[in-house]
Amino acid sequence: MSSCQSPGTPLPSPSCHSRDNSRFLRDYAATQINAFLWISLIAVTLLLLRKLFKLFALWAKGSRISGLPCPSFYGHSKLISETNLTGLLSESHNKYGSVVKLWLGPTQLLVSIKDPVLIKEMLLKAEDKLPLTGRAFQLAFGPSSLFSSSFDKVQKRRELLAAELNGYLLQRANVISTKVVDHVMEKLHAIMGKGTLDCKIVSQHMAFSIMGATLFGDAFLAWSKASVYEELLMMIAKDACFWASYGVTPFWKQGFWRYQRLCMKLKSLTQDGIEQCRQNYKLFSHMDKNSNSEISNPETKNAPEAPFSSGILMPDNLSSQECNGHVNAREEPCGNIMRVMFHGCLTTAGLIGNILARLATHPEIQDKIYSEIIMSRKGAQKQKQQNVDKMLVLLATVYESARLMPAGPLLQRCSLKHDLNLKTGLTIPAGAILVVPVQLVQMDDSCWGNDARQFNPYRFLSKAVKGPELAHISSLAGTVEDLVDPDQDSCILDDPNHNAAFLPFGSGTRACVGQKFVILGVAALFASLLEHYEIRLQPGSEDDPKPTLNDSVLQLLPSPKIVFMKRNSRE
Numbered sequence: 001m002s003s004c005q006s007p008g009t010p011l012p013s014p015s016c017h018s019r020d021n022s023r024f025l026r027d028y029a030a031t032q033i034n035a036f037l038w039i040s041l042i043a044v045t046l047l048l049l050r051k052l053f054k055l056f057a058l059w060a061k062g063s064r065i066s067g068l069p070c071p072s073f074y075g076h077s078k079l080i081s082e083t084n085l086t087g088l089l090s091e092s093h094n095k096y097g098s099v100v101k102l103w104l105g106p107t108q109l110l111v112s113i114k115d116p117v118l119i120k121e122m123l124l125k126a127e128d129k130l131p132l133t134g135r136a137f138q139l140a141f142g143p144s145s146l147f148s149s150s151f152d153k154v155q156k157r158r159e160l161l162a163a164e165l166n167g168y169l170l171q172r173a174n175v176i177s178t179k180v181v182d183h184v185m186e187k188l189h190a191i192m193g194k195g196t197l198d199c200k201i202v203s204q205h206m207a208f209s210i211m212g213a214t215l216f217g218d219a220f221l222a223w224s225k226a227s228v229y230e231e232l233l234m235m236i237a238k239d240a241c242f243w244a245s246y247g248v249t250p251f252w253k254q255g256f257w258r259y260q261r262l263c264m265k266l267k268s269l270t271q272d273g274i275e276q277c278r279q280n281y282k283l284f285s286h287m288d289k290n291s292n293s294e295i296s297n298p299e300t301k302n303a304p305e306a307p308f309s310s311g312i313l314m315p316d317n318l319s320s321q322e323c324n325g326h327v328n329a330r331e332e333p334c335g336n337i338m339r340v341m342f343h344g345c346l347t348t349a350g351l352i353g354n355i356l357a358r359l360a361t362h363p364e365i366q367d368k369i370y371s372e373i374i375m376s377r378k379g380a381q382k383q384k385q386q387n388v389d390k391m392l393v394l395l396a397t398v399y400e401s402a403r404l405m406p407a408g409p410l411l412q413r414c415s416l417k418h419d420l421n422l423k424t425g426l427t428i429p430a431g432a433i434l435v436v437p438v439q440l441v442q443m444d445d446s447c448w449g450n451d452a453r454q455f456n457p458y459r460f461l462s463k464a465v466k467g468p469e470l471a472h473i474s475s476l477a478g479t480v481e482d483l484v485d486p487d488q489d490s491c492i493l494d495d496p497n498h499n500a501a502f503l504p505f506g507s508g509t510r511a512c513v514g515q516k517f518v519i520l521g522v523a524a525l526f527a528s529l530l531e532h533y534e535i536r537l538q539p540g541s542e543d544d545p546k547p548t549l550n551d552s553v554l555q556l557l558p559s560p561k562i563v564f565m566k567r568n569s570r571e
């Protein structure tokens with residue numbers, strides 16, 4: 001008799017019935033949990049096996065690429081600091097050729113490519129960037145559709161920005177530059193009264209004013225909070241890479257919260273600036289209805305329809321949340337403006353600073369550019385703006401300065417999902433970090449000749465020699481003496497991008513969209529500046545500064561001290 005049956009009763013009691021039920025439920029639950037645990041175990045094992053398989057593939061494929069032997073199981077990462085990575089890669093390329101590997105850890109393979117043709121191929125095929133820059137921007141300015149790691153996320157926004165920069169905004173580059181020079185010189189006179197000028201500070205003011213006037217309109221130059229904005233941006237730039245280098249956001253650090261407060265302040269100032277811009281835009285659009293466009297530029301006719309004929313990169317346009325055909329609800333409304341301000345100001349300041357320093361140490365080039373300016377003025381007495389297209393030595397100087405000091409020492413990509421097969425037959429395994437040591441490539445004798453390390457703008461000029469049938473071109477890279485007379489129409493400016501080793505703005509799918517705009521804008525700035533001032537090095541100032549990574553970009557340090565001498569008022 002079962003224990004559930006009371007004596008003399010053929011049926012089990014109700015309490016016995018419920019005990020059976022609960023035992024059944026308990027058994028059932030135990031079976032389910034066991035099944036779940038087994039399935040989880042199998043899934044985790046499969047995942048681990050997949051990871052292990054990928055790791056073996058990385059090791060096997062990585063071992064076919066030559067490079068420095070690993071000092072230990074943990075790779076080279078302990079030996080590498082930001083400053084000596086380029087040195088280590090240089091040594092490695094000299095020893096092992098144009099594609100080399102470096103194990104940063106047991107699971108992290110870095111592949112560096114130095115051959116310009118392979119670089120072009122890789123930069124076209126590898127569309128995704130390393131997450132570091134994206135993370136730095138995300139931490140500082142929130143989620144957005146520019147500068148992210150994934151190409152799919154940024155593609156549409158890139159195209160829109162490029163169309164605006166290379167279309168109707170290009171015509172403003174001249175106008176902005178003249179105003180910026182007037183504005184900055186006013187500021188600098190006050191500083192000059194107290195002593196000499198620091199190249200870094202001057203270039204920072206100039207870059208900041210150009211970018212501000214481009215994004216927010218001319219009203220930015222008179223904005224009372226512009227100096228605070230500049231200061232804040234520079235404070236954020238100092239720490240941006242540091243905080244982004246944490247794998248997990250360091251919420252537990254007090255410094256991080258201080259940094260976040262700075263970012264919030266910048267955000268609220270940006271919104272303030274946008275408000276100014278809106279009011280200014282209303283004024284402009286009203287004026288535009290009454291008058292035709294100030295300047296006519298043939299390129300604008302082919303450019304996509306300009307939404308704001310005032311010629312400013314209207315923040316509303318950059319921050320519109322509808323992109324890629326859908327509303328991006330997570331996107332920070334003014335995130336893209338802060339990103340473009342941040343990237344544009346830092347990189348443009350680096351370029352301007354480098355040009356200032358080169359011109360100060362090369363008065364003969366300054367004289368050539370000055371005669372180009374005078375020539376262009378002769379042709380167009382009444383014209384307010386300069387025509388920089390004809391100032392070949394000036395443009396060549398901008399190219400050469402960009403070549404000698406890129407924004408950063410490396411271009412970085414990842415080939416996360418698929419192996420990357422190069423035409424040479426070499427396979428770069430999925431998961432590897434791909435880098436281009438720009439500094440090395442841009443100073444490589446085999447790409448630029450024996451004077452690769454020298455400042456020689458003439459390398460971008462060619463002499464058009466008219467033969468009996470065909471005009472042929474001979475490069476002018478050589479000494480300054482046998483060079484072009486800008487008075488004669490005998491030379492042409494080479495497109496720097498025809499040299500695959502010219503990479504200050506990157507190349508391929510993720511190249512900088514601001515290249516054309518920035519080259520013309522900076523050239524126009526120097527045309528306005530050199531027309532009225534001569535740049536001289538302060539006696540005793542360090543005349544051999546080195547490109548050094550500072551505030552997230554390469555800068556010439558120690559920063560040279562310069563003086564602006566008003567022309568026709570020399571002592």
Ligand code: HEM
Nearest residue numbers: 147344347348351407504505506507510511512513514518
């Ligand atoms: C001297 C000034 C500048 C330099 C040297 C510079 C350089 C660069 C470099 C090296 C890259 C990465 C390219 C690559 O990885 O292949 C980049 C990306 C970019 N630049 Fe610039 N840049 C400058 C100014 C500007 C300006 C003024 C703008 C816009 C107004 C701009 C917009 C961008 C954008 C949107 C990207 C990101 C492209 C992407 O992630 O897909 N840049 N720039």
